[in-house]
Amino acid sequence: MEPVVYRVVTVLCTLVAPAPIGTNRGLLDLLWMLLSGRLLAARGALFPALSAVGWPAARVRRAWAALGQGAWTTDRLLTGWRALVAREGRWQPHCHGGYHPVAVDVTGFWRPRLQDCPTTHYHGAAGKALPAIPVGIIARVGSVGTQRLGLPLGLVRADEADPRLSAHTQTLLTTAVARMEPTDILVIDRGFGVAAVQDAQAPRYLARLPQNFTCRRRIPPPYGGRGRRPTRGVLVRPLARTYRGRPIAATPPDTVTTWQEEGTDLRAETWTALVLPAADAAAPVFTVLAIHDPRHPTPLLLASSVALTPQAARDLYADRWPVEQLPLAAKQLLGAERAFVSAPETCQRLPEVTLLAGAILSYLAATTALCATGFWDRRPQPTAGRLRRVLSTCSFPETLSLSPRVRRKAAVTRQLRTGFWGQRRRRAAGDDPPTPRPRARATPKAASVSGN
Numbered sequence: 031m032e033p034v035v036y037r038v039v040t041v042l043c044t045l046v047a048p049a050p051i052g053t054n055r056g057l058l059d060l061l062w063m064l065l066s067g068r069l070l071a072a073r074g075a076l077f078p079a080l081s082a083v084g085w086p087a088a089r090v091r092r093a094w095a096a097l098g099q100g101a102w103t104t105d106r107l108l109t110g111w112r113a114l115v116a117r118e119g120r121w122q123p124h125c126h127g128g129y130h131p132v133a134v135d136v137t138g139f140w141r142p143r144l145q146d147c148p149t150t151h152y153h154g155a156a157g158k159a160l161p162a163i164p165v166g167i168i169a170r171v172g173s174v175g176t177q178r179l180g181l182p183l184g185l186v187r188a189d190e191a192d193p194r195l196s197a198h199t200q201t202l203l204t205t206a207v208a209r210m211e212p213t214d215i216l217v218i219d220r221g222f223g224v225a226a227v228q229d230a231q232a233p234r235y236l237a238r239l240p241q242n243f244t245c246r247r248r249i250p251p252p253y254g255g256r257g258r259r260p261t262r263g264v265l266v267r268p269l270a271r272t273y274r275g276r277p278i279a280a281t282p283p284d285t286v287t288t289w290q291e292e293g294t295d296l297r298a299e300t301w302t303a304l305v306l307p308a309a310d311a312a313a314p315v316f317t318v319l320a321i322h323d324p325r326h327p328t329p330l331l332l333a334s335s336v337a338l339t340p341q342a343a344r345d346l347y348a349d350r351w352p353v354e355q356l357p358l359a360a361k362q363l364l365g366a367e368r369a370f371v372s373a374p375e376t377c378q379r380l381p382e383v384t385l386l387a388g389a390i391l392s393y394l395a396a397t398t399a400l401c402a403t404g405f406w407d408r409r410p411q412p413t414a415g416r417l418r419r420v421l422s423t424c425s426f427p428e429t430l431s432l433s434p435r436v437r438r439k440a441a442v443t444r445q446l447r448t449g450f451w452g453q454r455r456r457r458a459a460g461d462d463p464p465t466p467r468p469r470a471r472a473t474p475k476a477a478s479v480s481g482n
Contacts (some may be wrong), residue, residue: 034398034417035424038065043433045110049102052439056096059089059426064387066421070365076380079365083426086282091430092438096381098376104185107386108425112181119395120316121181123172124349125340129234130173133180133353134222136198138162139361139369139381148339150194152373164188165381166202167356167380168209171217171349174396177412180352182389183209185382190374196226203230210234215336217350220408224333226304228314232335239318239331245304248315262310266301266332268320285338287340297322304333319343359414391417 042061046054062067063080072079080090096102115121123130138151140162151162163186186200186205199222205229206216215234218227222417227235234401247263270280283299290296299320305313314335321330321344332343360368366384371377395417402410405421410416 032401032420032424034394034401034420035427036430037398038062038394038421039430039432041114041390043436044114045107045390047242047433048106048110049100049434049438050079050439051435052092052441053096053100053102054436055438056093056100057102058075058432058436059083059085060097060166060383061387061390062426063093064364064384065365065391066424067364067418068422070363070383071422072365072366073291074365085350085426090382098371098373100369104379104382104386107383108182108184111386111390112183115348115393118397120174121172121179121393122174123170123181124178125213126345126349127338129336129338129342129346129454130211130213131217131236131346131349132183132206132210132214133167133169133171133217133350134202135167135219135350135353135357136202136221136387137167137357138164139366139429141369141377142156144372144377148190149188149198150195152195159195160233160313163377165385167353167385168202168206169353169356170214174393175412176357177396178349178352179392179396180356181391182356185385187378187382197462200230201227203227203232207232212463215346219350221382224316229305234336236332236334236338236343237346239333241269241328241331243305243331243333245301245318246307246309248303248305248311251312263305265307266304267330268301268318289341290328290431293313294324296340300340302433314327355392356385356388359392360384361420363414364388388414421466424441 039062042058046057046061046127049057059080063083066083068079068082069076072082076094077090080093089222092277097166104226118266134452140153140160141147142161144161147161149162149164150159151164152158153160165185167182168184168186171180173179186202191202195356203226205357210216215236216227216232218235219239220238222237224237227237239468245266247266250260250263259400266281267278267320271278281301284302286299287298287300288295301318303315304318305315315336316333316335317336319340321332321340323330328342330344332347338346362385364387369380371380391414394426395414397411398417400412401416401420403416407416
């Protein structure tokens with residue numbers, strides 16, 4: 031048995047031990063199935079993936095029941111995972127300009143054939159929103175050695191009562207602000223916008239802006255002596271653009287900073303004390319930075335609510351990318367891109383637990399000894415894909431002594447109904463009684479005529 035197998039199982043047992051007895055054993059089996067890549071081989075089918083591990087039917091059903099009906103929450107698992115990572119002391123948060131980056135993003139798990147799916151997510155290839163299960167991700171960015179990793183702080187669902195993207199975005203940003211520490215700064219992509227992060231009352235943020243972004247000065251210009259007195263500041267356009275064939279010049283910056291990196295000259299233009307175009311003078315102000323790098327075709331346009339140097343702002347935004355590793359590991363490496371579950375709670379829990387499994391797989395790959403996946407792998411790297419391929423060839427260590435809490439619950443179930451009657455939902459008080467179906471009227475049989 032590979033030594034990495036015992037480390038993986040030990041970490042998983044420590045993570046799921048606080049869950050109720052019986053449910054924690056089902057979660058252990060579920061996470062082992064995900065980390066070993068069985069869901070990828072089964073193309074998203076849950077029961078075939080659990081059966082591919084080699085477990086009997088009863089154990090497969092218990093793992094499935096722990097996923098959809100177990101008494102656990104994703105926040106509790108994430109809290110336990112952060113505590114486990116902190117105890118090992120291998121992961122260290124990044125710091126640029128005195129702030130720790132906390133990246134926020136939204137990913138969608140596509141469900142095109144799920145009936146009555148209340149939520150959608152924009153699909154770039156299709157050019158429109160498709161039925162999906164969107165999950166908001168909040169991750170503090172750090173590294174293990176030279177490998178950057180995101181430590182999940184929260185996974186936010188979309189509200190079924192209000193499945194709009196704007197409502198989900200506002201809930202995600204509000205949750206991220208509530209979990210920020212005094213030295214954290216939110217780093218968001220241009221899909222969120224400055225208005226959304228200001229509505230969430232984020233004390234510190236760094237947001238990427240679209241190329242045609244415009245804003246205004248906070249203080250209106252002095253009165254010229256004629257006409258109506260100005261109530262808004264002068265319009266500021268950070269980048270020049272073309273509208274209907276006519277060039278529109280950019281607004282001159284307040285300051286210009288130049289520096290050199292690896293033989294390349296970089297330039298940053300800064301505009302300070304700005305507000306949104308429709309805001310008044312009492313609105314919160316922000317700073318806009320346009321970083322021009324000759325190695326990129328378009329400049330990097332950023333907005334920040336705190337004073338940052340151009341180098342620190344660029345490094346903070348570059349550290350946003352580890353949040354993209356979590357859905358990449360969950361979908362592409364672990365096989366959660368396809369799913370064949372239909373229960374409402376299971377549809378939400380399966381993407382969340384696969385995102386957690388992707389974070390666990392990436393961390394374990396970076397903190398365990400290098401393992402080659404074959405004779406061709408002469409220079410192995412600490413990647414999640416290699417660890418998943420190694421685990422896919424190993425079986426679950428049944429002889430390993432687990433935690434006393436991680437065990438099957440010895441409960442008598444003979445008195446419980448099974449089959450269809452065991453899965454019926456009991457009608458709550460106040461619900462309307464079910465409408466009885468009309469019984470089909472039996473058709474009389476034709477009388478037989480006998481001849482002499």
